[in-house]
Amino acid sequence: MIDSRLRRPLYVLVAAALALTGCSSDSDDGGTPEAADRTEAAEGTDPLPALPDDIALPIVFVHGFAGSAQQVESNAMRFVANGYPADRVVAYDHDGAGLDIPGYAAGLTEVVDETLAEFDAEQVYLIGHSRGTAVSNLFLGDPAQAAKVAKYVAIDGRPCPEPQIVPCIAPNQAQFPGQTHVEVATSKESFAAQYEFLVGEAPEVVDIVPQRDPVEISGRAVNFPANTGREATLDIWAIDSDTGARTGDEPHASVELGPDGEFGPIELESGAHYEYALSSDASPVVHHLYLQPYVRSSAFVRLLSSEPDGTIRQNTNIGDEHTALVISRMREWHSEGDADVLELSVDGGEPVDVITDFVGNGAIGLHVHDDVATPGESTLAKLPYFGEQPFQSGIDAYLPASPDADGTVTARNLPRGDADRPQTLNVPNWPSSGHTVSLVFADWAVDGA
Known part of the structure; x- marks a missing residue:
């Protein structure tokens, strides 16, 4: 009873x-x-x-x-x-x-x-x-x-x-x-x-x-995978969902993060798209994170980052001509059996599906950038280093950047089991020489995103 x-x-x-x-x-x-x-x-x-x-x-x-x-x-x-x-x-x-x-x-x-x-x-x-x-x-x-x-x-x-x-x-x-x-x-x-x-x-x-109540988020910016706090300035910008470009001259919120990396609560517009930018005086590299829009409050936002001179960036091919992405989801990407589709394109160009066979069914974080061995080409070959890391994989894809990031990289995910409910994130084509870019898809089906 x-x-x-x-x-x-x-x-x-x-x-x-x-x-x-x-x-x-x-x-x-x-x-x-x-x-x-x-x-x-x-x-x-x-x-x-x-x-x-x-x-x-x-x-x-x-x-x-x-x-x-x-x-x-x-x-x-x-x-x-x-x-x-x-x-x-x-x-x-x-x-x-x-x-x-x-x-x-x-x-x-x-x-x-x-x-x-x-x-x-x-x-x-x-x-x-x-x-x-x-x-x-x-x-x-x-x-x-x-x-x-x-x-x-x-x-x-x-x-x-x-x-x-x-x-x-x-x-x-x-x-x-x-x-x-x-x-x-x-x-x-x-x-x-x-x-x-x-x-x-x-x-x-x-x-x-x-939810009916206003959406509020709290969380931490952390150095992955140690979960130590990322001490930085966090600027949260409202963006155009179709281009990823910032829609105003001032951030929606700006927070100086201490050694614990904690922030919040910060009120967001339900279902709206935002850019979360981490920067510090110690490095010219800015980390831009684009999360699936929030429709419910969360106290567990984790902005997974790393020090600008950390091993992730050390193993990422960087340059003025291309964008480098880290694409994650707290639900493994599948390339075997019932597979996910994750298409990337720049400024409406021909999309490429980066869920290749070697991704398997165990990766959460996908590192996508231009391989130093084949510059300017999207071979979809396995990148060195990342595939040896737990729950990660790396795929060679050339995503042209522009100096002012006035182009748009479109990431379209057709999640397995819910392919009729695609999830899309549009972000500026930041040059990897001065910018790290992370895309975080929700692990649940999202309508209209």
């Missing part, structure tokens, strides 16, 4: 259903109930009524190797849409490149203790992914620490500890056929299983739908 505290009023169920499925009517009469429902869905939805604190215990998420809090972002949105208090979802960012499991477990202890103190709670829910399950299992191996955890979710990594000292489930790729390692952490199917286990009933909202 479902706890009566979890039951939602009928009107909430109807509103959520309308928001998820949409309404159809043959009438164009704006006064009809169907038209009113369509208007409400277009304006956004409210979260479901807040869950009680003794049900919505604070959640602590622990990412894996080469990961960050970005891998809980989409499911955090889903938790909040179902009535989970937004501030009760916490992420533990730690070194994504190291192997100091005992050290990370000690850091997790600090995060859990701080979270319990902040919310005056006795226990948390713990979610680990990949290497994060090794960290979590070691943490739970101490009975004093295990007593702080009410339930544990181990995603596609180490199995639940034996003996089970806390209630535990272990969602994995076998449970969700066709999903890959990181996808299991971000998919709506995995979310539904996690939510039902933690809360005690199935979620009413699993798709990421626009």
Whole structure:
């Protein structure tokens, strides 16, 4: 029997259903109930009524190797849409490149203790992914620490500890056929299983739908994969979605980031396109990041960057004549079986699909630039270095740049399973000699983007 505290009023169920499925009517009469429902869905939805604190215990998420809090972002949105208090979802960012499991477990202890103190709670829910399950299992191996955890979710990594000292489930790729390692952490199917286990009933909202309240984002600029803070100036510019060009003379927001790289909250226009530019006096190189538009608030924005003299840039062919891109998604790109399509073009030229055979089904970050061995050509050959890095690949594609970046690079993604819902990002053709460019696609289907 479902706890009566979890039951939602009928009107909430109807509103959520309308928001998820949409309404159809043959009438164009704006006064009809169907038209009113369509208007409400277009304006956004409210979260479901807040869950009680003794049900919505604070959640602590622990990412894996080469990961960050970005891998809980989409499911955090889903938790909040179902009535989970937004501030009760916490992420533990730690070194994504190291192997100091005992050290990370000690850091997790600090995060859990701080979270319990902040919310005056006795226990948390713990979610680990990949290497994060090794960290979590070691943490739970101490009975004093295990007593702080009410339930544990181990995603596609180490199995639940034996003996089970806390209630535990272990969602994995076998449970969700066709999903890959990181996808299991971000998919709506995995979310539904996690939510039902933690809360005690199935979620009413699993798709990421626009919210009615203003959209606010918070997060960190971090050096990938160490997750150390990127100390820089962050300028957020409103841009033309058709060209990527800035639409004003002043940024929408400007923040001086400290050693932790933290920023926010910053209010954005729902569904609008923005450029996130990181710069510092220490280097002439500017990092431009273009994220899929936000339709819901997020506290887990991660601007994955690196020092201008870091290994990523050291292994990127740079020059005045071409643009270099890093294209990422917290859902692996597939080139085998049910494949993704990711077409790149410049100023309306012939597009090339950079999801080549050697990308495989395990890459999250795609490094695309002109190979020094074949300048001015798009051979789609494998670039050196990047394919040897975890969850990454590199593809040779020549994307002509202009000195003033007055051209447009178009990246069009037809995601597997949702090819009829293409996602498009248009960005200026910045010369790679002075600019790093990152494109971040959403790991969920996005309409009209």
